[in-house]
Amino acid sequence: xxxxxxxxxxxxxxxxxxxxxxxxxxxxxxxxxxxxxxxxxxxxxxxxxxxxxxxxxxxxxxxxxxxxxxxxxxxxxxxxxxxxxxxxxxxxxxxxxxxxxxxxxxxxxxxxxxxxxxxxxxxxxxxxxxxxxxxxxxxxxxxxxxxxxxxxxxxxxxxxxxxxxxxxxxxxxxxxxxxxxxxxxxxxxxxxxxxxxxxxxxxxxxxxxxxxxxxxxxxxxxxxxxxxxxxxxxxxxxxxxxxxxx
Amino acid sequence: xxxxxxxxxxxxxxxxxxxxxxxxxxxxxxxxxxxxxxxxxxxxxxxxxxxxxxxxxxxxxxxxxxxxxxxxxxxxxxxxxxxxxxxxxxxxxxxxxxxxxxxxxxxxxxxxxxxxxxxxxxxxxxxxxxxxxxxxxxxxxxxxxxxxxxxxxxxxxxxxxxxxxxxxxxxxxxxxxxxxxxxxxxxxxxxxxxxxxxxxxxxxxxxxxxxxxxxxxxxxxxxxxxxxxxxxxxxxxxxxxxxxxxxxxxxxxxxxxxxxxxxxxxxxxxxxxxxxxxxxxxxxxxxxxxxxxxxxxxxxxxxxxxxxxxxxxxxxxxxxxxxxxxxxxxxxxxxxxxxx
Numbered sequence: 001x002x003x004x005x006x007x008x009x010x011x012x013x014x015x016x017x018x019x020x021x022x023x024x025x026x027x028x029x030x031x032x033x034x035x036x037x038x039x040x041x042x043x044x045x046x047x048x049x050x051x052x053x054x055x056x057x058x059x060x061x062x063x064x065x066x067x068x069x070x071x072x073x074x075x076x077x078x079x080x081x082x083x084x085x086x087x088x089x090x091x092x093x094x095x096x097x098x099x100x101x102x103x104x105x106x107x108x109x110x111x112x113x114x115x116x117x118x119x120x121x122x123x124x125x126x127x128x129x130x131x132x133x134x135x136x137x138x139x140x141x142x143x144x145x146x147x148x149x150x151x152x153x154x155x156x157x158x159x160x161x162x163x164x165x166x167x168x169x170x171x172x173x174x175x176x177x178x179x180x181x182x183x184x185x186x187x188x189x190x191x192x193x194x195x196x197x198x199x200x201x202x203x204x205x206x207x208x209x210x211x212x213x214x215x216x217x218x219x220x221x222x223x224x225x226x227x228x229x230x231x232x233x234x235x236x237x238x239x240x241x242x243x244x245x246x
Numbered sequence: 247x248x249x250x251x252x253x254x255x256x257x258x259x260x261x262x263x264x265x266x267x268x269x270x271x272x273x274x275x276x277x278x279x280x281x282x283x284x285x286x287x288x289x290x291x292x293x294x295x296x297x298x299x300x301x302x303x304x305x306x307x308x309x310x311x312x313x314x315x316x317x318x319x320x321x322x323x324x325x326x327x328x329x330x331x332x333x334x335x336x337x338x339x340x341x342x343x344x345x346x347x348x349x350x351x352x353x354x355x356x357x358x359x360x361x362x363x364x365x366x367x368x369x370x371x372x373x374x375x376x377x378x379x380x381x382x383x384x385x386x387x388x389x390x391x392x393x394x395x396x397x398x399x400x401x402x403x404x405x406x407x408x409x410x411x412x413x414x415x416x417x418x419x420x421x422x423x424x425x426x427x428x429x430x431x432x433x434x435x436x437x438x439x440x441x442x443x444x445x446x447x448x449x450x451x452x453x454x455x456x457x458x459x460x461x462x463x464x465x466x467x468x469x470x471x472x473x474x475x476x477x478x479x480x481x482x483x484x485x486x487x488x489x490x491x492x493x494x495x496x497x498x499x500x501x502x503x504x505x506x507x508x509x510x511x512x513x514x515x516x517x518x519x520x521x522x523x524x525x526x527x528x529x530x531x532x533x534x535x536x537x538x539x540x541x542x543x544x545x546x547x548x549x550x551x552x553x554x555x556x557x558x559x560x561x562x563x564x565x566x567x568x569x570x571x572x573x574x575x576x577x578x579x580x581x582x583x584x585x586x
Contacts, residue, residue, distance in 0.1 A: 068480030096480035
């Protein structure tokens, strides 16, 4: 499934963002306030851009419900106050689809198993640790059976093992993934391609090896970085100097 | 789930019969059941029971049924409003309806406006100013980005203070104490004015409102998780919240008009229900109104009997029963709405 963002502009925040993803894991990186989350919010329609378009499979999907059948999202929202069980939270992913109790139950069970939280099914969502919550929310996104998955910092609150687990899991799903990541080394390891945002503008795009070069990192993140090859995967990895670039 | 609902329906039927039988003039349970059966099936009432029949059928039954309707409606509205504004402290009155209605009711009671409407003056006055207040809250809270929960609650709370102040001013300016007393009584909730004519509108609006909410239980679940999450699950959040606003305001406005501002029910029954069945609105929404209906029937019985022949305001009793009960459940259980 193709996801195309065409000349997206939200006045004062992002300008003229064009981005494509097609059956691959695409990362958006950039400093705080560079417009990453705003771009994603336009994709999952929490925000209407001033101009530009978001096309799923080449179409501008009109209804929110129609979109929700194609695209699911993991947002940064985390102020839940209602005491739902884990299974209830995951089952919400079935909301945009026609109801079918037996099928829904099977899909919820599959999604729970996929992220390895079956044992938490009847636990209270609010009683979970940050990492468990994140995995449950990913299970909900999976239960939604999306063909495009949008993730806003999916590794937030996770320890390193679960960060790796979640990103490996996302890759295995085999759907088009658009994800914002803060950790550049994780982005380099798990994304097929990266887009770099700075001050609301797209400043680079390409494979991690093409994008993550010292000049760009100095210009965008104001850091001095050395690029090394990961000894087993061969992915570019960054080592940072302690001094920031003025 | 089905067994819970049937148990609550049975409890409600028993509560209604008991509510009709109990009162300052007790009518034996068996006689009450017999008279109700006769009335419903068109049987013959013996001449020596005519007095009791009048009490049962003309005075108590409409009042008990209205108590059930008001209890059910306020509980359902409380459930919907708490999800709509995602706030544990929200109740049907958080959007200013009851305080707005109190302006109309006190104006009728103390200034004698709308006297042309006779016995309907108080209800009509309360209904009109209640809905007027809600409309004002809606227009004030609305922004170009829609209705955000926090703005709704803050606007409703702020304007409620203003409306209450006007109502209080009217009470203190009242020319004679009796008017102030009846206004006060209304503010705390009473079913003393119930009769067969006050039932149809309240019942129809409440039933239609609960039916609407009953078709939106999964959407309420999603909304409770947050606006962005609900959006990604395919919900038009602003439109849905506006619908909820209109439905809950409509039910509350009608109920306040017939019973005054009965406190506690709409705040606590949703919480009590969640403590027992969990947060999923597919379970909460059928259970809370049924429980609320029985609850208010018994509250009204207490209101009639505790200080007979005087009547107590419902709000005093709901608080006296509900607060300890709620604190007990909250301290005992693992309930977490509102954070750990």
